Amino acid sequence: DTGVSQDPRHKITKRGQNVTFRCDPISEHNRLYWYRQTLGQGPEFLTYFQNEAQLEKSRLLSDRFSAERPKGSFSTLEIQRTEQGDSAMYLCASSPRETQYFGPGTRLLVL
Amino acid sequence: EDQVTQSPEALRLQEGESSSLNCSYTVSGLRGLFWYRQDPGKGPEFLFTLYSAGEEKEKERLKATLTKKESFLHITAPKPEDSATYLCAYCEVSGGGADGLTFGKGTHLIIQP
Numbered sequence: 069d070t071g072v073s074q075d076p077r078h079k080i081t082k083r084g085q086n087v088t089f090r091c092d093p094i095s096e097h098n099r100l101y102w103y104r105q106t107l108g109q110g111p112e113f114l115t116y117f118q119n120e121a122q123l124e125k126s127r128l129l130s131d132r133f134s135a136e137r138p139k140g141s142f143s144t145l146e147i148q149r150t151e152q153g154d155s156a157m158y159l160c161a162s163s164p165r166e167t168q169y170f171g172p173g174t175r176l177l178v179l
Numbered sequence: 180e181d182q183v184t185q186s187p188e189a190l191r192l193q194e195g196e197s198s199s200l201n202c203s204y205t206v207s208g209l210r211g212l213f214w215y216r217q218d219p220g221k222g223p224e225f226l227f228t229l230y231s232a233g234e235e236k237e238k239e240r241l242k243a244t245l246t247k248k249e250s251f252l253h254i255t256a257p258k259p260e261d262s263a264t265y266l267c268a269y270c271e272v273s274g275g276g277a278d279g280l281t282f283g284k285g286t287h288l289i290i291q292p
Contacts, residue, residue: 072222101279103279103280109284110266110283110285111266124279166210166270167213167228168213168225169225170215170222173221175220
């Protein structure tokens with residue numbers, strides 16, 4: 069399967085803990101995106117990389133969130149000091165141009 | 180403020196009963212209009228990209244159309260396996276390289292056998 073992959077698929081954590089998610093994009097795609105989706109809503113844009121450069125961050129991305137894409141390959145999204153409001157599905161997408169292809173998502177539950 | 184509105188929020192159809200889903204958008208410069216299908220607990224699956232008014236694209240029982248203010252997803256003779264949430268999104272023309280998609284809340288479609 070050569071699609072976007074994400075790990076882990078599910079994560080349960082306690083409030084105040086740090087969590088890190090990984091995304092492996094489709095190999096020839098130089099653009100990578102992170103989104104967050106809550107129940108009954110469409111995905112909300114968080115941040116965007118072109119190769120290893122982080123070019124855009126949404127105002128939704130608070131100081132507790134950080135994303136990296138070393139060497140322009142896989143990407144990680146870290147949430148520090150998690151809060152119950154961080155519970156959501158975190159989606160990664162990659163694209164060669166405008167059309168974005170999504171991974172299966174990581175579902176986070178903060179207790 | 181730029182936004183996208185999808186209607187109806189939910190739609191229940193009998194198998195074989197054709198219908199259309201609506202996506203209304205307001206954006207100063209449209210770079211692309213996208214349709215995705217999302218099954219419960221999964222990531223969105225790409226369906227169509229439309230770039231300019233008058234454009235149409237088809238795939239099996241689905242056809243997407245675009246005007247300057249709306250897009251429609253037409254479903255012809257749907258089957259139960261077409262049941263899903265259908266998401267509409269746009270990408271805005273921006274000189275800053277911003278490429279994040281703005282999504283609607285989706286239409287939850289149920290096809291009854």
